[in-house]
Amino acid sequence: MTNQPVIILVRPQLGENIGKSARAMLNFGLTEIRLVAPRDGWPNPDAGPSAAGADQLLDDAQVFNTVDEAVNDLSIVYAATVRPRDMVKSVEVPEGAIKDLKKGVASGKKVGIMFGPERSGLSNDDITSADKIVTVPVNPEFCSLNLAQAIILMAYEWHKAGGINIPSEIGQINEPATKQELQSLISHVEDELQFRDYFRPKAREPKMRQTLRNLWQSAGFDSQQIRTLRGVFRQITRPKSDD
Amino acid sequence: MTNQPVIILVRPQLGENIGKSARAMLNFGLTEIRLVAPRDGWPNPDAGPSAAGADQLLDDAQVFNTVDEAVNDLSIVYAATVRPRDMVKSVEVPEGAIKDLKKGVASGKKVGIMFGPERSGLSNDDITSADKIVTVPVNPEFCSLNLAQAIILMAYEWHKAGGINIPSEIGQINEPATKQELQSLISHVEDELQFRDYFRPKAREPKMRQTLRNLWQSAGFDSQQIRTLRGVFRQITRPKSDD
Numbered sequence: 001m002t003n004q005p006v007i008i009l010v011r012p013q014l015g016e017n018i019g020k021s022a023r024a025m026l027n028f029g030l031t032e033i034r035l036v037a038p039r040d041g042w043p044n045p046d047a048g049p050s051a052a053g054a055d056q057l058l059d060d061a062q063v064f065n066t067v068d069e070a071v072n073d074l075s076i077v078y079a080a081t082v083r084p085r086d087m088v089k090s091v092e093v094p095e096g097a098i099k100d101l102k103k104g105v106a107s108g109k110k111v112g113i114m115f116g117p118e119r120s121g122l123s124n125d126d127i128t129s130a131d132k133i134v135t136v137p138v139n140p141e142f143c144s145l146n147l148a149q150a151i152i153l154m155a156y157e158w159h160k161a162g163g164i165n166i167p168s169e170i171g172q173i174n175e176p177a178t179k180q181e182l183q184s185l186i187s188h189v190e191d192e193l194q195f196r197d198y199f200r201p202k203a204r205e206p207k208m209r210q211t212l213r214n215l216w217q218s219a220g221f222d223s224q225q226i227r228t229l230r231g232v233f234r235q236i237t238r239p240k241s242d243d
Numbered sequence: 244m245t246n247q248p249v250i251i252l253v254r255p256q257l258g259e260n261i262g263k264s265a266r267a268m269l270n271f272g273l274t275e276i277r278l279v280a281p282r283d284g285w286p287n288p289d290a291g292p293s294a295a296g297a298d299q300l301l302d303d304a305q306v307f308n309t310v311d312e313a314v315n316d317l318s319i320v321y322a323a324t325v326r327p328r329d330m331v332k333s334v335e336v337p338e339g340a341i342k343d344l345k346k347g348v349a350s351g352k353k354v355g356i357m358f359g360p361e362r363s364g365l366s367n368d369d370i371t372s373a374d375k376i377v378t379v380p381v382n383p384e385f386c387s388l389n390l391a392q393a394i395i396l397m398a399y400e401w402h403k404a405g406g407i408n409i410p411s412e413i414g415q416i417n418e419p420a421t422k423q424e425l426q427s428l429i430s431h432v433e434d435e436l437q438f439r440d441y442f443r444p445k446a447r448e449p450k451m452r453q454t455l456r457n458l459w460q461s462a463g464f465d466s467q468q469i470r471t472l473r474g475v476f477r478q479i480t481r482p483k484s485d486d
Contacts, residue, residue: 024392029382052387088465095403137402139272144295149267152392153399159380160338189475198478215471219462228458232432235441237479 003031005101005158007151010126012208015046020148021115022047026054027059028155029162033061034112043133066115066130070173072180075109076101079130080142080150087091088218097134099156105233109176113154118147121169125206128213129179131220147190160233177226185226185233186216191239247272247292248344248401249355250394251290251313253279253369256361258289262301263391264358265290269297271398271418272405276304277355279313310357310372318352319344322373325363325386325395333375340377356397358485398443426470427461428476 007025012018012035023034035042036234042063048055066072071077081091092100101111114130116122127133136153138145145153190209199205221229250268255278255314265276282414291298307313316318321340322332336345340356347354357373359365370376379396381388388396398420434451442448464472 023387025390026385027392034322041466054385054387088468093403094419136399138270139402142269142297144266144297145270149270149392149395152395156396156399159382160336189479192479193475196478196481198475210284211471212475213469215464218468219464221458221462225458225461226456232441233479236435236440236476237431238439239482 008114011117014045019047019050022054022057028159076111099211251357258287262290262293265297267301267395271402319347319354
């Protein structure tokens with residue numbers, strides 16, 4: 001169990017960049033990497049040489065097929081993206097995101113930050129699996145931050161915040177839901193909607209699913225609330241008692 | 244005349260790293276490079292490709308034979324080095340150094356930060372030309388910060404100190420829901436649950452309703468999300484399409 005953010009690389013393209021990312025992380029003490037569908041498979045012989053000694057992180061990297069599987073056991077997930085997206089999520093600068101993650105870690109939560117493929121960045125679909133967005137405020141006239149650079153800035157802020165001891169939030173008694181619990185609610189509701197032809201016209205289905213996922217993500221429900229909601233949906237999809 | 248720190252690369256070895264340094268700088272709005280005795284001469288054809296568009300900085304780079312010439316017109320100079328040296332100079336972390344440089348700039352001084360060759364870093368001789376030392380607090384067990392990374396951290400702190408202005412939320416266009424809209428959702432869901440004998444045993448009904456209301460309140464949905472949810476509940480309480 002780590003007490004630091006997991007770094008999730010979504011569909012990374014070049015092994016070299018995975019190695020550089022590991023090096024950037026370790027410079028500031030971050031050690032846990034997860035890879036989602038790395039383009040050239042894993043392990044990748046190009047990663048080691050550019051890790052400059054951070055090979056252990058590569059050896060320990062966990063590989064997942066989907067973003068959802070990669071974030072399943074996490075309670076707070078940030079999506080690192082520079083582009084404004086047509087979705088309602090709160091946006092933090094690195095310092096603010098790290099403070100938030102640090103609070104989470106202090107109260108026993110597992111947290112992570114996900115980064116997209118080098119060329120395209122995270123897709124809107126990827127971002128729906130995150131709670132919030134972290135954006136590095138770069139020069140608007142020259143935004144050419146590469147993967148390892150974006151990671152080193154987050155890792156640097158994490159390291160800087162290392163001395164800060166933030167008390168846990170007041171009134172938070174219930175554990176926050178894990179992504180897996182949230183995902184189970186989302187699937188349940190979407191399945192029921194699917195049965196009832198909610199996703200029409202077909203062309204709008206992906207967008208409709210995104211909207212719903214963002215809606216549930218944004219609510220920040222805890223485990224108990226998720227259980228309550230699953231009970232609500234179970235009950236509400238039954239025939240009326242007087243039928 | 245610039246009102247930002249000049250970045251001084253002392254005896255840089257690879258053109259590629261000079262290009263990467265320019266790219267790192269421009270990401271955070273720094274534009275003035277000085278080169279002291281670049282190993283492979285100047286201009287260097289390897290620099291441009293790795294500058295990723297920051298070529299103008301390379302074209303404008305000034306070249307000097309010695310560190311002293313390069314810092315001649317500057318009033319405050321920091322030496323970036325990770326190793327403690329046997330000399331009496333004050334040492335700052337990046338944030339502190341940038342604050343100091345910012346004060347200098349505000350009072351009309353020209354300031355700079357110098358970085359050493361990739362392999363060896365600044366020599367003690369080089370450091371004597373600086374006023375102070377800036378050290379990035381890296382992981383003591385893995386210190387493998389390269390030139391462009393050290394530069395990007397300083398540039399990032401510079402940019403941060405400049406007053407970042409990014410919107411707190413992306414895509415937040417919708418008004419937050421009124422309590423009336425929220426109430427309409429709550430009533431809708433509770434009516435459907437009532438029909439289906441959800442509130443049992445009767446003695447627990449008030450508590451169950453409270454729990455649900457707190458749950459919806461805590462989510463902080465906006466008007467659009469409330470409308471989406473009402474659509475979801477309308478659809479989900481219909482018989483399945485294949486019934």
